[in-house]
Amino acid sequence: MSNTHDRDVSPEPDHGLTRREALAVGAAAALGATARLSEAQDGVAAGHRPVAVASKNGLEAVGRAVRRMEAGLSPVEAAVEGVGIVEADPDDVTVGYGGLPNSEGVVQLDACCMDGPTMRAGAVGALEGFKHPAAVALEVMRRTTRVLLVGEGAARFARSLGFPSENLLTERSRKIWLYWKGQMSSIDDWMTTPEQVQDPDVQWFIKKFGAIRPTGTINLCAVNADGVLGGTTTTSGLFFKIPGRVGDSPLIGAGLYVDGEVGAAGSTGRGESVIQVAGSHTVVEFIRAGKSPREACLGALDRLVRATRMPYLLDTDGRPTFDVKFYAVNPRGESGAAAIWAGAKYAWCRGGTEPELRDCASLYPTPPPWRKDS
Numbered sequence: 206m207s208n209t210h211d212r213d214v215s216p217e218p219d220h221g222l223t224r225r226e227a228l229a230v231g232a233a234a235a236l237g238a239t240a241r242l243s244e245a246q247d248g249v250a251a252g253h254r255p256v257a258v259a260s261k262n263g264l265e266a267v268g269r270a271v272r273r274m275e276a277g278l279s280p281v282e283a284a285v286e287g288v289g290i291v292e293a294d295p296d297d298v299t300v301g302y303g304g305l306p307n308s309e310g311v312v313q314l315d316a317c318c319m320d321g322p323t324m325r326a327g328a329v330g331a332l333e334g335f336k337h338p339a340a341v342a343l344e345v346m347r348r349t350t351r352v353l354l355v356g357e358g359a360a361r362f363a364r365s366l367g368f369p370s371e372n373l374l375t376e377r378s379r380k381i382w383l384y385w386k387g388q389m390s391s392i393d394d395w396m397t398t399p400e401q402v403q404d405p406d407v408q409w410f411i412k413k414f415g416a417i418r419p420t421g422t423i424n425l426c427a428v429n430a431d432g433v434l435g436g437t438t439t440t441s442g443l444f445f446k447i448p449g450r451v452g453d454s455p456l457i458g459a460g461l462y463v464d465g466e467v468g469a470a471g472s473t474g475r476g477e478s479v480i481q482v483a484g485s486h487t488v489v490e491f492i493r494a495g496k497s498p499r500e501a502c503l504g505a506l507d508r509l510v511r512a513t514r515m516p517y518l519l520d521t522d523g524r525p526t527f528d529v530k531f532y533a534v535n536p537r538g539e540s541g542a543a544a545i546w547a548g549a550k551y552a553w554c555r556g557g558t559e560p561e562l563r564d565c566a567s568l569y570p571t572p573p574p575w576r577k578d579s
């Protein structure tokens with residue numbers, strides 16, 4: 206089956222197929238081949254705010270976030286409203302309603318948010334039955350003295366606040382999950398029928414994702430006209446994950462970090478790799494040390510790739526068999542994004558402009574062999 210990335214996704218390596226004894230020795234050399242786009246494209250010189258940046262699937266979301274900031278919402282609130290579009294979209298199978306389920310067919314969502322001025326944060330992990338986990342995370346931040354609620358406790362919290370509970374598994378996602386079960390092994394009880402394979406939804410999945418197990422997500426970071434920062438990250442996580450698996454998205458410092466005086470950063474892609482290097486916090490620390498948002502994203506990716514040492518995560522050239530992207534903005538409205546592999550896009554919007562897709566900088570100068578498009 207073919208691999209492709211039309212949502213903002215990163216494949217989970219197939220351990221059986223990619224096991225190699227190579228080490229990640231190519232990353233440093235590759236880093237020199239980066240900075241592929243001019244800083245001007247990221248609005249570095251413009252100084253015009255508000256600005257919102259997001260993963261590629263956040264094109265509409267950045268527009269909404271900017272409009273909400275112009276209407277007076279704080280950046281963290283505007284960010285959560287922005288990503289609500291994607292959480293409610295059944296056609297984005299990587300986030301919220303219609304997100305692909307865990308291995309037992311249950312949709313479990315992760316999200317967090319963080320407010321720059323107060324550095325308060327809220328998060329939910331493995332939340333079932335509520336399609337707007339970022340909004341629930343915002344309430345954790347607003348209404349409690351805690352940061353992270355998980356599982357049934359998070360669901361009870363959402364229920365107590367009146368969030369509507371619903372089944373998030375769409376017909377399309379259910380059919381794709383059953384197809385995946387049938388494909389898993391010849392020594393379990395499940396098979397794939399010809400009718401299943403011919404189903405238009407299953408065909409759509411095969412064409413878009415093939416045999417890979419992507420980790421799609423939306424991150425959105427925002428700065429308002431006064432230089433106030435906020436952000437959010439929300440996801441249904443790794444396709445067909447072990448029930449209870451939580452990735453980087455709800456973890457402050459991993460999938461999102463905001464320091465009101467320095468910058469806001471977030472991630473999409475292989476969550477475990479982001480967690481291992483506290484990725485978004487690392488981006489913000491590089492900004493603190495004087496890097497532009499784009500260079501900070503590249504610096505964090507370089508660290509992440511150097512930390513990728515297990516053979517099952519590396520190709521024969523010692524390069525990761527997955528992608529990670531970081532997105533960042535600073536209080537001046539300068540922004541940027543970078544991916545391990547070339548060919549990725551991110552969403553950007555500034556007050557008074559239409560949302561647009563821009564090219565991410567990248568560690569490696571070519572698209573990965575396993576990606577058919579970006």
Ligand code: GLY
Binds near residue numbers: 421440442451473475
């Ligand atoms: N970055 C999303 C995840 O790994 O769950």
